[in-house]
Amino acid sequence: MANAQPDDTTALPLAALLAQIDATHADQPAAAVAALLARAASLPADADGARALHLAEHVALSHLGDANVLATLLAALPPALAQAPATAPSVQRLQWSLAVVQRTPAPATPPEPQRWRALQNVVLALAAQRRWAEATALLSADEAAARSQGRNEAGQSYAVAANNVAMELQTSGPAAGQPRDADRDALMLQAAAIARRAWGHAGTWRHAERAEYRLALCHAVAGQGAAARHHARLCLAACEAAGAEADATEHFFAHEALAHAHHAAGDAAANAAARAQMAALLPQIDTADGLRAWCADVLAAVPT
Structure with missing residues (x-):
C-alpha cells in the first residue's frame, strides 16, 4: 500500500496518522509536517495530542x-492544550524548544x-x-x-x-569524497x-557497549582511525565480558565497528578480517522481523 500524502490524510483517525508519520517521517519530513499542520487546530487535549506535538x-x-x-503549528493549537494535564507539558516543551532556536525568551523552562x-x-x-x-x-x-x-x-x-x-x-554526513x-x-x-x-x-553494560560502538563509528567517519579502533575494541571487549548475555547480533555489530575503524586507519587486512567475522556470525542471527536480512545489508555496506 502506498504511503498517504498530506492531501489524503485528513480522513485518517489521528492515531493512525501519527503511526504513519512515525514510519515515514525520516524519508518524507515535509509531508509529515504538512499533515501535522493540517491537524493543529483540531488536536485533542489527550495522549494523542501530546504525541502529535x-x-x-x-x-x-x-x-x-x-x-x-x-x-x-504552535500558534494554531487550541488554547485548551496549554492547560490540559495531558498536553500542557508538551506545549511548554515546544515553547521552550522554539524559544531557544529563535533566541527569544521562553514562557517557562520545562523540568x-x-x-x-x-x-x-x-x-x-x-x-x-x-x-x-x-x-x-x-x-x-x-x-x-x-x-x-x-x-x-x-x-x-x-x-x-x-x-x-x-x-x-x-549518518547524515557529506557524501563520499566531499570535504568534512x-x-x-x-x-x-x-x-x-x-x-x-x-x-x-x-x-546497563549493553547501553555502555553500544555507546562505544557509536563512538567508534563517529571517529571512523571523522577519519580518526586510532581512536575508532580504541572504542571498537572496547565495544567488542564488553560483548566478550558479558558472556551469554551478548548474542550474535551484539558481536556482529562490534565487528562492524572494528571493520569501519580499520578502514579509517587504512588497514585493509584487519578490515577484511573483521568483515569475515561479521559473515561468520550472520547465520547465527535470528531471522525474525527481518533482523538477519538487515544485518546482511549492513555487512554489504561496510567499506573494503
Whole structure:
C-alpha cells in the first residue's frame, strides 16, 4: 500500500496518522509536517495530542531545521492544550524548544526530563543553522545534573538525546569524497562522548557497549582511525565480558565497528578480517522481523 500524502490524510483517525508519520517521517519530513499542520487546530487535549506535538517538534527541528513551521503549528493549537494535564507539558516543551532556536525568551523552562527529551531536536536545529558554539554549550550544560539522576528515566533521557545527536550527525554526513566540516565533527564527537559517559551512569553494560560502538563509528567517519579502533575494541571487549548475555547480533555489530575503524586507519587486512567475522556470525542471527536480512545489508555496506 502506498504511503498517504498530506492531501489524503485528513480522513485518517489521528492515531493512525501519527503511526504513519512515525514510519515515514525520516524519508518524507515535509509531508509529515504538512499533515501535522493540517491537524493543529483540531488536536485533542489527550495522549494523542501530546504525541502529535512531540512528532511536530522532532520533524520540524531535527529533520528540517525549521523553527518557523513549528511556530506556525504552535500558534494554531487550541488554547485548551496549554492547560490540559495531558498536553500542557508538551506545549511548554515546544515553547521552550522554539524559544531557544529563535533566541527569544521562553514562557517557562520545562523540568529536566521534559527538557532533555527535547534536547536532541534543539541541538540538531542549532547544528542545521551552523550555530556550533550554542549547540555545544546546550548539549553539555546538563551533563552533571543528568549524572546525579542515576539510573532513572530522566538520566536515561539525557543519554538518549546525546546518542541521537551523535548518530544523526554520523549518518547524515557529506557524501563520499566531499570535504568534512570540522565544527560538525567536533559536535558529533562531543555528543558521542557525552552519551558514553551518561550511559555509564544511567544504563546497563549493553547501553555502555553500544555507546562505544557509536563512538567508534563517529571517529571512523571523522577519519580518526586510532581512536575508532580504541572504542571498537572496547565495544567488542564488553560483548566478550558479558558472556551469554551478548548474542550474535551484539558481536556482529562490534565487528562492524572494528571493520569501519580499520578502514579509517587504512588497514585493509584487519578490515577484511573483521568483515569475515561479521559473515561468520550472520547465520547465527535470528531471522525474525527481518533482523538477519538487515544485518546482511549492513555487512554489504561496510567499506573494503
